[in-house]
Amino acid sequence: MLDLRRIRSEPDAIRAGLSRRGADLALLDRVLELDERARAVGAEVDDLRNQVKTVSKEIGELFKAGQRDEAEARKAESKRLGDREKELAAAADGLQADIRDALLRIPNVPSDDAPDGASEADNVVLRTHGPGPDTFADHQRVPHWDIGTELGIIDGERAVKISGSMFTMYRGWGARLLRAMIGHSLDASADPANGAVWEEIRPPTLVKTDTMIGTGHLPKFEDEAYHVERDDLWTIPTAEVPLTSMAADEVLDWDTLPVRFTAYTSCFRREAGAAGRDTRGLLRSHEFDKVELMGYADGAEQAIALQEEILARSEQILQDFGLSYRILDLCAGDLGGSAARTWDIEAYAPGVGEWLEVSSVSWFADYQARRANVRWKRAGEKGTQVCHTVNGSAMGWPRTVAALLETHRQPDGSVAIPEVLQPRLGGATHIPAA
RNA sequence: GGAGGGGUGCCAGAGCGGACGAAUGGAACGGUCUUGAAAACCGUCGAGCCUUCGGGUUCCGCGGGUUCGAAUCCCGCCCCCUCCGCCA
Numbered sequence: 001m002l003d004l005r006r007i008r009s010e011p012d013a014i015r016a017g018l019s020r021r022g023a024d025l026a027l028l029d030r031v032l033e034l035d036e037r038a039r040a041v042g043a044e045v046d047d048l049r050n051q052v053k054t055v056s057k058e059i060g061e062l063f064k065a066g067q068r069d070e071a072e073a074r075k076a077e078s079k080r081l082g083d084r085e086k087e088l089a090a091a092a093d094g095l096q097a098d099i100r101d102a103l104l105r106i107p108n109v110p111s112d113d114a115p116d117g118a119s120e121a122d123n124v125v126l127r128t129h130g131p132g133p134d135t136f137a138d139h140q141r142v143p144h145w146d147i148g149t150e151l152g153i154i155d156g157e158r159a160v161k162i163s164g165s166m167f168t169m170y171r172g173w174g175a176r177l178l179r180a181m182i183g184h185s186l187d188a189s190a191d192p193a194n195g196a197v198w199e200e201i202r203p204p205t206l207v208k209t210d211t212m213i214g215t216g217h218l219p220k221f222e223d224e225a226y227h228v229e230r231d232d233l234w235t236i237p238t239a240e241v242p243l244t245s246m247a248a249d250e251v252l253d254w255d256t257l258p259v260r261f262t263a264y265t266s267c268f269r270r271e272a273g274a275a276g277r278d279t280r281g282l283l284r285s286h287e288f289d290k291v292e293l294m295g296y297a298d299g300a301e302q303a304i305a306l307q308e309e310i311l312a313r314s315e316q317i318l319q320d321f322g323l324s325y326r327i328l329d330l331c332a333g334d335l336g337g338s339a340a341r342t343w344d345i346e347a348y349a350p351g352v353g354e355w356l357e358v359s360s361v362s363w364f365a366d367y368q369a370r371r372a373n374v375r376w377k378r379a380g381e382k383g384t385q386v387c388h389t390v391n392g393s394a395m396g397w398p399r400t401v402a403a404l405l406e407t408h409r410q411p412d413g414s415v416a417i418p419e420v421l422q423p424r425l426g427g428a429t430h431i432p433a434a
Numbered sequence: 435g436g437a438g439g440g441g442u443g444c445c446a447g448a449g450c451g452g453a454c455g456a457a458u459g460g461a462a463c464g465g466u467c468u469u470g471a472a473a474a475c476c477g478u479c480g481a482g483c484c485u486u487c488g489g490g491u492u493c494c495g496c497g498g499g500u501u502c503g504a505a506u507c508c509c510g511c512c513c514c515c516u517c518c519g520c521c522a
Contacts, residue, residue: 039483039484042483042484042491043484043485043490043491045491046483046484046485046490046491046492047490047491049490049491049492050490050491052502052503053491053503055502055503056452056501056502056503057452057453057503058502059452059502059503060451060452060453060502060503061452063452064452071502072502074502075501075502075503076502077502078502078503079501079502081502082501082502082503251480251481375481379462379463380462380463380464383481384481384482
């Protein structure tokens with residue numbers, strides 16, 4: 001969420017920023033108004049509490065001095081003050097809750113560097129890597145769902161049978177390929193033998209409501225997540241959720257920043273608004289695998305450097321796999337609610353003839369960290385500061401698998417395995433043709 | 435799931451309902467001493483909110499209650515530990 005003090009001190013700048021993403025400004029005005037009232041009531045409550053404490057202390061002293069009658073007499077006064085205090089305190093608490101409620105629903109202010117624009121049509125292509133869309137041969141222009149069925153490595157039908165539509169299943173070479181790809185990504189970032197400095201995490205995939213609030217996935221998007229009602233737990237839509245809340249309510253030592261985490265998890269999305277879209281193949285599923293890179297930083301400079309590092313890592317993986325991709329700079333209007341700046345990576349899938357979003361690399365400034373209450377402090381110095389968070393996928397696997405199968409399909413129907421993955425697949429160079 | 439024990443500051447660990455934001459010890463930081471270091475000694479040493487910058491206020495797992503007054507009493511919940519049960 002946004003810093004309330006900043007909303008107070010520079011409301012116009014925030015209004016302008018939020019307008020760039022087309023956000024509703026009514027909540028902002030509401031916060032401003034509630035805050036003014038809350039502070040007035042709060043001051044009064046503090047004052048009354050002070051009086052109650054003072055009188056109570058005096059009563060205690062009177063008792064000790066043996067002046068019982070005098071003490072009893074003053075109880076009434078304290079009681080009256082106390083009752084009034086309780087009344088006002090309840091009002092103050094209500095106001096505070098309302099403020100937080102509104103604050104949680106106000107999106108982040110886009111970075112000045114994020115391009116103007118209202119929708120995905122206005123996103124800016126920063127660069128493209130690898131052969132372009134029209135350079136692919138006919139044997140590569142087969143959709144991955146056909147390749148998957150032909151080679152027996154993706155079994156959509158069985159997945160539908162056991163779980164319903166928009167679930168997928170990998171089999172045989174498909175499952176092994178997926179596992180190899182995940183392993184490659186994880187080892188690239190977390191294996192000390194590669195000089196890796198990212199700590200690998202295997203977090204829980206079921207989390208509490210507060211954890212979902214921390215990253216901004218609640219309260220606004222409850223329809224997008226699966227909720228296990230009986231235990232009031234949510235299935236994570238991305239490892240970003242548990243990773244960002246790992247340091248919730250903690251004060252990190254400045255020396256340890258930036259903190260770098262990578263994690264592989266299943267991700268669950270109800271895809272509430274997407275019923276009927278992309279139901280074939282691997283483009284959109286309720287459950288999918290993803291490797292995430294996530295970091296905590298001490299401020300904008302460090303955070304943006306880390307965001308660039310994550311982007312570079314993700315790009316490297318696509319290069320390792322020999323895939324064509326492009327980098328998009330999301331415009332203010334297409335930014336996720338928590339993000340200040342986002343770069344999407346889209347891999348080209350010649351079979352479906354589309355650029356597929358396989359990664360989203362975002363800088364959240366202090367928006368998430370303030371929600372999750374993650375701060376840092378320099379040893380020996382006074383005061384704490386709110387961290388910045390960044391994260392990005394490396395990668396969202398189903399679409400990466402799709403792009404890989406299509407890109408590396410050979411004229412004979414087999415699929416060439418990228419060299420970096422071969423050691424993980426027993427040295428195999430191809431997924432054999434049917 | 436059952437029985438018992440416990441949750442206090444960076445850590446350890448006290449705390450008859452009024453003197454407690456909290457003893458004491460350790461760590462850390464600053465200083466004195468020293469050629470330097472250690473030791474010793476002195477001092478500092480949690481976070482949030484509001485502020486007319488004097489200060490005020492909140493927080494002793496979380497929430498509620500009793501009371502003029504709660505870290506201390508009562509109720510509910512959560513978490514941790516031990517034992518039993520169940521289990522990949």
